[in-house]
Amino acid sequence: MKKLLIVSLMLAPHIPAYAEDTPISGLVQTRCLITTDTNGVYGNPLPSKLSTTAADGGVVPIVRYDVTLADAYLAKITTPTAFSSSPTLSDTVTWTGTTAVSKTSDAGMSGYEAAKVTYGSTTQFDLTIAGSTWFSSESTAVYGVAKSFVGGSYTAIVLAECIAK
Amino acid sequence: MRALLLLALLPFCNAVAHEMTPTYPTFSKSFMAGISVTTLNIFNKRKDVSYYEIGVFTDEWEPIPFVSEYTIIPMKYLDTVSFDVYVSNLSLSSVEFICSVSQMQAGATVSSKICSRVK
Numbered sequence: 001m002k003k004l005l006i007v008s009l010m011l012a013p014h015i016p017a018y019a020e021d022t023p024i025s026g027l028v029q030t031r032c033l034i035t036t037d038t039n040g041v042y043g044n045p046l047p048s049k050l051s052t053t054a055a056d057g058g059v060v061p062i063v064r065y066d067v068t069l070a071d072a073y074l075a076k077i078t079t080p081t082a083f084s085s086s087p088t089l090s091d092t093v094t095w096t097g098t099t100a101v102s103k104t105s106d107a108g109m110s111g112y113e114a115a116k117v118t119y120g121s122t123t124q125f126d127l128t129i130a131g132s133t134w135f136s137s138e139s140t141a142v143y144g145v146a147k148s149f150v151g152g153s154y155t156a157i158v159l160a161e162c163i164a165k
Numbered sequence: 166m167r168a169l170l171l172l173a174l175l176p177f178c179n180a181v182a183h184e185m186t187p188t189y190p191t192f193s194k195s196f197m198a199g200i201s202v203t204t205l206n207i208f209n210k211r212k213d214v215s216y217y218e219i220g221v222f223t224d225e226w227e228p229i230p231f232v233s234e235y236t237i238i239p240m241k242y243l244d245t246v247s248f249d250v251y252v253s254n255l256s257l258s259s260v261e262f263i264c265s266v267s268q269m270q271a272g273a274t275v276s277s278k279i280c281s282r283v284k
Contacts, residue, residue: 013216029186029187029188030186030187030189031185031186031187032185032188033182033184034182035182035183035210036181036182036185036242036274036275036277037184039274039275040274056256061274061275063275072188073188080264089177100212134195155273157273157274158276159275159276159278160275161277161278162277162279163282164188164189164262164281164282
């Protein structure tokens with residue numbers, strides 16, 4: 001019986017223990033990532049006014065730019081100059097908007113705000129340092145001359161561009 | 166009460182992103198004579214966007230004719246799409262930017278546009 005056990009153990013297939021390396025590969029490329037951190041909401045503090053500022057009951061949209069290479073991209077953010085969807089309006093809407101740096105991942109980015117260039121409703125920032133920058137864009141729409149906005153749903157779009165230099 | 170507060174805040178905390186690489190694409194000869202090609206990638210982490218439009222432009226933002234499998238690329242959430250852009254060698258020297266622009270759906274409030282530069 002003992003011999004039979006030894007023979008069967010000798011004939012049993014080998015079950016070796018394998019140790020495998022499982023690689024996890026990744027590639028870091030020069031890139032720009034545009035992330036919408038916060039969607040904007042218009043508050044309606046006056047019948048004739050829609051505004052994203054907190055004081056007016058709105059929510060300011062915040063867009064984050066992540067760049068992995070310094071001095072490779074320009075950030076251009078354009079505040080709305082028209083509604084993308086709204087009830088039919090018979091009078092003109094006056095638009096104002098401002099974009100500012102709200103947060104940065106690197107202390108060296110503190111100069112972005114002072115160096116920004118504004119033309120029309122577009123604000124341009126030179127992303128000279130790699131990392132993340134948060135931009136907030138306030139937008140206000142005033143209807144006619146103290147005219148009440150028509151009841152309904154209003155949507156306007158902020159355009160966030162990242163242009164390679 | 167706490168759950169209610171979280172639900173109220175959730176719509177404002179949905180981080181969504183758009184990415185296009187490489188930053189500086191280079192053209193090479195394609196399988197067709199007189200046509201050059203480059204390959205780019207788009208990553209869609211925007212739940213509110215299902216399509217991205219591709220455009221090729223000069224340094225003055227004049228559009229340049231190009232061919233790609235799609236001009237408007239359909240993309241699911243968290244999809245990465247690799248696409249080729251074919252340009253005639255006659256207009257190759259004028260190509261400066263290749264851009265992708267999110268196509269907005271109802272309710273979206275931020276449109277994103279990323280442009281790579283051909284140096």
